[in-house]
Amino acid sequence: MFHSVTDAYMKENEYVLSLPRFSISGPPRQFNPDSVRFVWLKKIRSLYAVLGFIKVLLLNREWLVKIRSLKSSALSKKALVIGNGPSQGFLDEDMLTDFKRNGGEIFVINFWCANESLSKVIPTYLVISDPETLNSSCEAHLRDKNQHLLDYLKTNNTIQVICPLSRCAELGLKLGNDRIIGFVDNELRMWSSNISPLYPRGYLSMTLFKALAMALWLGHEKIYLIGMDNTYQRNTYCDSDNKILNHEVHSGIDSSICDQSSAYECMGDLLVELSHIFYDARKFKNPRILNLDPYSLTDAFAKANLPVGNLREFINIL
Secondary structure (H helix, E strand, C coil), rough: CCHHHHHHHHHHHHHHCCEEEEECCCCCCCCCCCCHHHHHHHHHHHCCCHHHHHHHHCCCHHHHHHHHHHCCCCCEEEEECCCCCHHHCCCCCCHHHHHHHHCCCCCCCCCCCCCCCHCCCCCEEECCCCCCCCCCCHHHHHHHHHHHHHHHHHHHCCEEEEHHHHHHHHHHHCCCCHHHHEECCEEEECCCCCCCCCCCCCCCCCCHHHHEEEEEHCCCEEEEEEECCCCCHEEEECCCCCCCCEEEECCCHHHEEEECCCCCCCCCHHHHHHHHHHHHHHHHCCEEECCCCCCCCCCCCEECCCHHHHHHHHHCCC
């Protein structure tokens, strides 16, 4: 007979490994933090981002002018930046409606429309950065999701779409140029701590960070953050074939398993990369940002000191 802790451990893994599974593809991300040579080679290779930045400037000048003109354009407004972590579920339709009615602007990311309840409230901005999002040539498991998102954006034509400069023209053809706002998405994180959307970013490619960077750029006087739980390491699993798996837990969406084995040589590679999330979050540290999730593992920002049950009252007075 198993000890109760062991029994719970088995049941947890059996449940997670029974979920629908999909795989991601792409070049492997390998790390060797004990090697000075590895670190320097990685820093040198990252300088290629400068060449990419020059190309982006030459091809997308008009979009760069547009984002520059929007700096500090929302100084008198409040923003609510919503990630897809489980704490998104602390919100409800009435809360978001009241926030908008009181003049607040809502930033959401990626497949926001998958949450059928909350997406009834039309956000001000939707931020995307993954090249597969809204891409008609995407992988098979994303085709239905992309079509759903495109239909949602076409139906709700007040939503401004924030995307990498390199995709502005493409998405402008689908949705109209006036709805598109571009940002520089070249990464120079090993040399820079920059969070301005005008220059290569000094943080890893995480869409929610890019939404936060845009809210800061627009100058909102207060930025409320929720859904940046960053519980990835808590949701990491490994099966009997040593497949590196992530339990995909997003509010309003059925759970699944993402096989990340093609992206990482070992579990250590994944955990090193995850640590960058928490270090990079500190580059955004700003007294205007308040994290509404008291349980969030993201410790870079002040947190609202109130029980989750009082979040409705809190948001109503923002």
